[in-house]
Amino acid sequence: MWAKTSFFLASFCLLYGLVVFGPVSPGLRLVLAGLLGACNAGIGFNICHDALHGAFSANKRVNQVFSLLFNLVVANSYVWNLTHNVVHHTYTNIPGHDEDIEVAPGLIRLSPEELWRPWQRYQHLYALPLYGLASLSWLFRKDYVKFCQAQIGAHVSHHLRPEYVNLFGYKALYYLLFIALPLAVVPLPWGQVLLGFLVLHLVEGVVMGLVFQLAHVVEGTTFSTPDGSGTMQDAWAVHQLQTTVNFAPHNGLASFFCGGLNRQIEYHLFPRVCHIHYPALASIVRQTAREFGLPYLENPSFGSALRSHYRLLRRLSQPAIVAKPARLVAVHA
Template sequence: MPPCKEEDANALAVDEWSDISSTDEPHWAATDSTTTKESNKSSSVEDSSKLWWIHGNGYDLQEFVDRHPGGKEAILLGKGRDCTALVESYHAFSPGYNKVLEKFLVEEKSKSPEPDFFYEILKERVTGALRAKGLDPQKDRGANWGRFLYYGLVVLSFLVTGYLHAVKGSILGSFLFAWAGWFMGAIGHDSGHFATSHDHPLLNEWGVWAMSFIANPIMWQHQHTYAHHSFTNEHSHDPDLHHFNEFIRVHIKSKYVSEKQRHLWYVMLCYTLPVFASCLKYPMDMINEGMLCMVRWQDKDRFSKQLGMRFHVMLYSAVVVVAPFFSHSSVIMALASVLLHMVTLGWLYALFSQINHINEDSLSSDLETKAKGQGSNKLDPRLAGSWAAAQVETANNFAPDSLVWHILSNGLNMQIEHHLFPGLNHCHLHLIAPVVRKTCEEYGVQYKCFGSWREVMSIHLTWYKKLSYPPSPLETKE
């Protein structure tokens, strides 16, 4: 399941990935790019790949890397590219970060942007909601003790079921190992968003490796933490819209694939593949090409990243694929064990992750058009450029009051709040959901919350069915 065919990659290879200094900011407050002046701090134009590009301006943060409170890996993820959304969303509760940035400005191409007014309102209200529960939104944003206890139980179950799968040759063990690998993803996901610990960044940097049996953790941070969260549901920027290019048409702008995608059996067959792709295929593509679809692997020259990428591929292959052939009595049983693990985990991953963004309303959100509406339907015109409003409208929640679904989905049932505040641990999201929803309703931002998983899965499949028909000549022309 390749991330893109060659012709798709060519079509998507837009300039912003090769010329980072001229970044576009699809949903953040617009900047005045007509004003360009040379920074007083630098008389020469810096190599764009060595700078952090925020709101169109270049910052040389290299000397700050080792002092970054959030850890070295968190700040390096944004180096050499437009990291506006990354910086803004992970400093939602750190108002003083702009003063720090000013010290490192070396290439000024834009005036200071107007703040995202909707995000500012959300931040203020969410801060109040957290403080009302006795939480400091900055210091207490990581996992609480209950969450750490859950992490411990998950790790224990992972070790036991991994032993059954790899050493004891148990088919049941392989099935349970897949479930344990999925729940380990809760640790990896929190850590990949630097949300496991505020005080100990190393817990985040090592914790993301808990993602290892769902996806390569190094690849994951480029694909998910950076690209998907910065450019959610943007066809030419979000790699999550291109997982199934060969098999399923996900977006109206994607090429037509097959009428088979209107059938549940076909979708489920395709959904057996994500873990194989994310643990083996995509990492090898990144190693060989330095790209994941339109996402550039900008720190591929770091030895630790090259080593880590290759180590993960070997580790996953050894534990999941090779070990059963030494522990089972027959090749058939060993192969069944491997497939059972991959298919089970693939389904868990796809059926909880894809449904949160892949539906008609989430993919057709158009705040600019809504802001130009008529009468009572017209929204505040500032919402047209609001990254935060776009995050709300391109995601959805389901069964938000259910602890069972929260655990089963690894917290993905509260996707809206997670996308707005990715640095806030999933264990706190239920505390802020009411105020987020109320604020969205107040400003006319579409907050989609479904009562059950079945309901959101249904509209997900309905969208696939709609795209299973060949596009009209007008659609093809557009």
């Protein structure tokens, strides 16, 4: 884990230094900006994500320090903790409660429970470019909106005063490092500098968006709703198995870059366990699922997961269509 941390932080420093201060050509600088966006996503997946779950280290202080890096790769760590750790992990894939499946609300329909709109007929064609805007939305809009909401999902928000300072202080630091300083230092017209900033975020947004979508919004996952009394009928752990899917679990590169998020089942069941242990957990979870007749859903490769996501998007682009059963590797008793 420390080796991965050193790799990603060193890569960030090298890429940021070359993009902002390096004597490189405009074309190469643009390529490096895209790589920096991918590196930012990698830091979020591998370091900040574990730290925010308290899984990076047994030392709480170490987790707190590394979780602050999230503010420098795009999102406010405090707001993300509320929307993801508290809400998403409790109400996974429950429409109206899990705000992580609200991607471009009104533009992309990710659940059969959502209201269908005519322009969503083409969502399978424009979804990927919209994913690319995810980090920009986080940076300029989403964090502020979620922070100001009285309620996030079923969670009632009560922010302590220091969190107001942290939100605006870290945003100002990000704008300084990634907008103001490059505009002042990079020897290029301001339009080209802003283009590099846009490329960085388009790459980062697509990477983050796809990793999440391929784990939750593919064929076979359920989008359950509460009964008349507001109660979910399945136990929480069973619900996690029904709403999460592994992808490319045996691909070493995917496992290294995604910080274990390609083993989404193990992560959702054990979010406080460091992701380097997921491969060992997987055989136990798979066997237990088989023993109790529960689903254990996997797409064997990144490509198969992407195709499944595309098929689901296309199916949900039609009105009153409910997702068909999965084309997945499922384990049952």
